[in-house]
Amino acid sequence: MSASKEHWVLTFVCPDQKGIVHAISGAVVEIGGNITESQQYTSLDTGRFFMRLQIEANITKEAFGKQFEEIAARFNMTYVLDHVGRKMKTLVLVSKAGHTLNDLLFRQRSGLLPIEIPLVVGNHPDLASMAEFYGINFEHIKIDSGVDKAQFERHLRQVIEKENIELIVLARYMQILSPQFCSDYAGRIINIHHSFLPGFKGANPYAQAHARGVKLIGATAHFVTEDLDEGPIIEQNVTRVEHSDSKQLLVEIGQDAESKTLTQAVKWFAEHRVLLDGQRTIIFR
Amino acid sequence: MSASKEHWVLTFVCPDQKGIVHAISGAVVEIGGNITESQQYTSLDTGRFFMRLQIEANITKEAFGKQFEEIAARFNMTYVLDHVGRKMKTLVLVSKAGHTLNDLLFRQRSGLLPIEIPLVVGNHPDLASMAEFYGINFEHIKIDSGVDKAQFERHLRQVIEKENIELIVLARYMQILSPQFCSDYAGRIINIHHSFLPGFKGANPYAQAHARGVKLIGATAHFVTEDLDEGPIIEQNVTRVEHSDSKQLLVEIGQDAESKTLTQAVKWFAEHRVLLDGQRTIIFR
Amino acid sequence: MSASKEHWVLTFVCPDQKGIVHAISGAVVEIGGNITESQQYTSLDTGRFFMRLQIEANITKEAFGKQFEEIAARFNMTYVLDHVGRKMKTLVLVSKAGHTLNDLLFRQRSGLLPIEIPLVVGNHPDLASMAEFYGINFEHIKIDSGVDKAQFERHLRQVIEKENIELIVLARYMQILSPQFCSDYAGRIINIHHSFLPGFKGANPYAQAHARGVKLIGATAHFVTEDLDEGPIIEQNVTRVEHSDSKQLLVEIGQDAESKTLTQAVKWFAEHRVLLDGQRTIIFR
Amino acid sequence: MSASKEHWVLTFVCPDQKGIVHAISGAVVEIGGNITESQQYTSLDTGRFFMRLQIEANITKEAFGKQFEEIAARFNMTYVLDHVGRKMKTLVLVSKAGHTLNDLLFRQRSGLLPIEIPLVVGNHPDLASMAEFYGINFEHIKIDSGVDKAQFERHLRQVIEKENIELIVLARYMQILSPQFCSDYAGRIINIHHSFLPGFKGANPYAQAHARGVKLIGATAHFVTEDLDEGPIIEQNVTRVEHSDSKQLLVEIGQDAESKTLTQAVKWFAEHRVLLDGQRTIIFR
Structure with a gap:
């Protein structure tokens, strides 16, 4: 079967060595493809080579994968091959605050965010109507004790499997996930920390920021690991504040x-x- | 005696209460003055009232002070009265890195920074020629031991007294001042910390920032207190960095x-x- | 009647002269009030004095106004007295794009934006469901010709009168209002221009920005006047862009x-x- | 002859087509090199392909060029091959204001800016001592008339040839260069415009910014072309300003x-x- 103007994204990681780019670009030539975007990075810290390519090629995923397999084995690569723009299956966990959920849902519906959200789960019911407005399923699961939390996580695991969830977003979800859960889904859970990390950690960083009189406050999106607020940082932003700004502001x-x-x-x-x-x-x- | 169009800056702090602004503005009316700038702030944390005024008035400092004295006593104010634009006597301490000194000296000479620098003191000789270019005295005092440091601080105290130093700037001065010195000149020593505080403290924050993979790096100017890097923050800035930026960059x-x-x-x-x-x-x- | 801890905001403009602050602060003392915020500015361009105060005082609006009237007359002031936090009646005009409306509605509902929106009017029906979700009336009025536009503006005038509208927001409303309408509601209509003004004016500034290869793109909120995009600027922001960013991005x-x-x-x-x-x-x- | 760990930078432009990356990476493999940095971009506007590579290879420039020549011809490339970090020969033109020159010289001496400045030319003598402090030749050439300007440019052309100048920087040089000069050195003259382009053009943009009440002011570095202030933009920055900031500020x-x-x-x-x-x-x- 064939397709016209299919766009692919390919990312891979491998030990740094000579000839990687030549091998990859050779495979692209052989399938009649064209590299439209390309970025690479060699880590001096770990000696690993990282690359992301976007490739235009009329080929099936299977055929592409087959072509690429031998190179991956030769260079000891870990790789991901996907269609550009495919919507990633995303599970969102929330509590009461809706600002981050609102932004995610509005942009996802506007076509600006390539994710598909089969379900939003809240440990409070407050954001049910917002999800509903955007036509997205919402489940309210109360968490009161350690037993509940264990049950809750078992349920999440079922949802993740059933819906083929690829990404879990903690959109101001105020509960801590168990170390086992964090470890099992490492690299697939993103949290937003309401502070500039490193910096004020734990609860109520805004009160801490006020007490310390900082002139900038910020937010950090990071992968969740077993060590709270210590996972790899993905993005950070700050905003200027004044001495007269109240804690509420x-x-x-x-x-x-x-x-x-x-x-x-x-x-x-x-x-x-x-x-x-x-x-x-x-x-x- | 008298002058035409003299501009004054008046700052004061006192317990918050009714009638402060009316009393102050009354004093300004009585001396035939005009308030050209005015800012105030009431701290809910400490119950104190802060104000800064710029006043246009043809009056001597003595006459102004006399007029103001009674109000200051009534409201239990701590106040400072000064000429707008008077150059503040500033002592700068440096080590080897010249970027902050260069910026201070260039702007001071351009008339953009109302300070006068009678002396730059370095524990290394490297920046002598830069000071010289700007026509500013430079003293090199080597510090090798605790005894030297005590001697060094005694010397600083003499300079401060002799030159009527009002502000001490640590422009990437890599030595720690004694708790006694910090305490004696509290609120008059400004340090630049090469990190976004709170955050990476102590030595080599850029290496820490690299290891942690932060996306923004920053700098913090703060008053020096006995607790290293814990003094009140005056200003902060951050800049975006990339994963590919080396430690050097x-x-x-x-x-x-x-x-x-x-x-x-x-x-x-x-x-x-x-x-x-x-x-x-x-x-x- | 009495109230406890009423908070007032008072703004005024008048020719600059001596004694203004003293007169105002005197009035505040007489009503037993306390100034909690105060900002002033003297324009050297126009010789006018601007002030904004927040005042804590247990008094009715009538009594406050009476107290203030004599001073206003004496100094030739134009003034506004209002309750702090009172929600301003706001009419929002939209077309198809919903991002600015979404932000206004979300924040207004979250209590972060002191406005009340009796009605959103769109020349397209697309944003009806968004308004509905936030419980706000939406009217769709098609505009096809000059006659329709005249009719449309007559209708707006009726709404404005009936609902006591104080502010009209053009939230990516893609139609031009008549000079007469702009003039009648001068200083009360805010538009968002999708460019950094001055700069690319008129239609499709993003295409212009792409063609010119700018490195920053921005947005400008300004008052609407008869001269398109030439009204006084209220706020501006920019964001960095790359050569590889498509027009869509x-x-x-x-x-x-x-x-x-x-x-x-x-x-x-x-x-x-x-x-x-x-x-x-x-x-x- | 040979060298150890030589680092090369290669940039090229050519019509977009399949196989470019493969051909280039093949050449790198053949010379036993390693690609350490790589960026590419395909312009949809002009159909051209742009690439920049950093390559580690023990080879002479001649041998590298020879290896690369055949590929360049096949793909119709315009290319530049250079040593990473080689200092580019730069001529700086100035008038009276020294802030941009000071920044360039300080960084160049600190090793942060890979340029070598054989000469600074000023149409005023003011910045001679600054150049001298950094050990750089300074020439003062007064320009009073069209004849002088023609002479001045003839002199510049001689300097450019004699010193093998690769880049001409107008560091707040307040004179206009002739269209012929701009055209002859197109793509090699960089100017700093004291405004955010497009926006306020021509003289005194800060006065215009003040009059218009903008909330952000900026600067634009661009290539100089015959159309004043219309050359391709290289970099832009803005800073927030307040209504109370004077024109001087x-x-x-x-x-x-x-x-x-x-x-x-x-x-x-x-x-x-x-x-x-x-x-x-x-x-x-």
């Missing part, structure tokens, strides 16, 4: 940075622009 | 933020725009 | 700046922080 | 943006990161 100003930062991180992830290099992220913008 | 990018941030803090201080409210600064821009 | 990036900029301008206006000084705005942040 | 704030913007543009140019695509620049950061 700091929260409000911070919410803008939170929405913008989380949406950006999700977009890059869904476009296969985020690769991991130990504790650091490589962002191919 | 982070340093270079950071230096821009450092120069800009320190110069801004010094300018605000020299214009009497920085007031202290416990651990926080009030900045009347 | 420029639009998307620009939309963020548009939403943020328009919402900010509306917020300042609703809080009586925007005063006019000829072609310039005074923003008391 | 706007100038001061703007100077920061000017220095930062010009230095950045010069750095990118000297690192072969700026390519021309019609009226637009491709910046491979």
Whole structure:
């Protein structure tokens, strides 16, 4: 079967060595393709080579994969091949605050964010109507105790499997996930931290920011790991504040940075622009 | 005696209460003056009232002070009265890196920074020629031991007294001042920290920033207190960085933020725009 | 009748002269009030004095006004007295693009924007469901010809009168209002221009920005006057763009700046922080 | 002869077609090299393909060029091959204002800017001592009439030839160069415009910015063409300003943006990161 003007995105990581680009570009030539975007990075810290390509080629995914397999084996590559613009299956967890969810849903519906959200799960019911407005399923699951949390996570695991979830977004979800859950889905859970990391960690960073008299407040989107707030950083933004800004206004100003930062991180992830290099992220913008 | 169109800056702090503005503006009316700038702030944290005024009035400093004295006593004010634009006597301490000193000296000479620098003191000789180019005295004092440091600080105290130093700027001065010195000149020593505080503290924050993969790096100008890097923050700036930026480039990018941030803090201080409210600064821009 | 802890906002403009602050602060003392915020500005261009005060005082609006009237007459002031936080009656006009409307409605509902929107009017029906979700009336009025436009504006005038509209927001409303309408509601209509003014004017600035290869794109919120895109500027923001950003991505990036900029301008206006000084705005942040 | 670990930068432009990357990477493999940085861009506007590579290879420039020649001919490439970090020969023209020159000289001496400045030419003598401090030749050439200007440009042409000048920087040089001169050195003259282009053009943009009440002011570094201020833009920056900022303060704030913007543009140019695509620049950061 054939297709006209199919666009592919290919990302891979491998030990750095000579000849990688030549081998890859050779495979592209052989399938009659054209490289339309290309970014690479060699990590001096880990000796690994990272690359992201967009390729125009009339070929099936199977045929492309076959062509690429031998090279991947030769260079010991970990790779991902996907259609450009395919919507990534995303599960969103929320609590009460709706600003980040609103931004995600509005942009997803506007076609600006290549994700598909089969379900939003909240440990409070507050955001049900917002999800409903955007035609997205909402589940309210109360969490009161450790037992509930275990049950909750078992349920999430079922949803993830059933819906083929590829990305889990904590959109101001105020609960902590278990270390086992974080570890099982490492590199696939993105959280928005309402502070500039490193910096004020844990609860109520805005009160801390006020007490310390900082002149800039910020937000950090990061992968979730077992160490709270210590996962690899994907994106950060800051905004200027004044001595006269109340704690309430700091929260409000911070919410803008939170929405913008989380949406950006999700977009890059869904476009296969985020690769991991130990504790650091490589962002191919 | 008398002058035409003299401009004054008046700042004061007192317990918040009714009638302060009326009393002050009454005094201004009585001396035939005109308020050309005015900013105020009431701290809910400490219950104190802060104000900065610029006043146009043909009066001597003595006469102005006399007029103001009674009000200051009534409202229990701590106040400062100065000529707008008077150059503040500033001592600068440096080590080897010249980027912040260069920015301070260039702007001071261009008339953009109302300070007068009788002396730059370096624990290394490297920046002597830069000071010389700008026609400013430079003293090189080697510091090798605790004894030397004590001697060094005794010397600084003499310079401060002799030259009527009002502000001490640590322009990438890489030595730690003694707690006694910090305490004696509290609120008059400004340091530039090459990181976004709170955040990476202590030595080599750029290496830490690289290891952690942050997306923004910054600089913080703060008052020096006995607790290293914990003094009230005056100004902060950040700049975006990429995963591909080497540690060396982070340093270079950071230096821009450092120069800009320190110069801004010094300018605000020299214009009497920085007031202290416990651990926080009030900045009347 | 009495009230506890009523908060007032007072703005005024008058010819600059001595004694204004003293007179105002005297009136505040007489009603037993306390000035909690105060900002002033003297325009050297027009010789006018601008002031914004927030005052805590247990008094009715009538009594406050009476107290203030004599001073206003003496200094030839134009003034506005209002309750802090009162929601300003706002009419929003839209076409098809929903990003700025979404931001206004979300924030208004979250309590972050002190406006009340009795009606959204669209010359296209596309945004009806968004208004509905936020519980706000939506009217679709098709505009096809000059006659329709005249009819449309007559209808707007009726709505404005009936609902006591104080502010008209053009939230990416793609029609031009008549000079008479602009003139009648001068200083009360805010538009968001999808470009950094001065700069690319008129239609499709993003295509122009792409063609010219600019490195920053921006948005400008301004008052609407008879001269298209020439009204006083209230707020502006820019964002960095790359040579590789397509026209489509420029639009998307620009939309963020548009939403943020328009919402900010509306917020300042609703809080009586925007005063006019000829072609310039005074923003008391 | 041979060298160890030589680093090369290669940029080229050619009509877009299949197989370019494969051909280039093949040449790199054949010389035993390694691609350490790579960026590419296909212009949909002009159908041209742009690439910048950094290559590690122990080879002479002649041998590299020979290897590359056949490919360049086959794909109809215009290319530049250079050593990474080689200092580009740069002529700087100035008038009276020294802030951009100071930034260029300080960074160049600090090793942060890969340029070598054989000569600074000023139509005023003011900046002679600054050049001298940095150990750089300064020539003062008064320009009073059209005849002088013609003479002046003839002299510049001699300097350019004698010193093998590759880049001409107008660091707040307040004279207009002749169309013939601009045309002869097209793509090699960089100017700093003290405004955000498009926007206020011509003289005194800060006064225009003040009159119009803009909220952001900026600076634009661009190539000089025969049309004043219309050449391809290389870099832009803006800074926020307040209604209370005087024209003088706007100038001061703007100077920061000017220095930062010009230095950045010069750095990118000297690192072969700026390519021309019609009226637009491709910046491979």
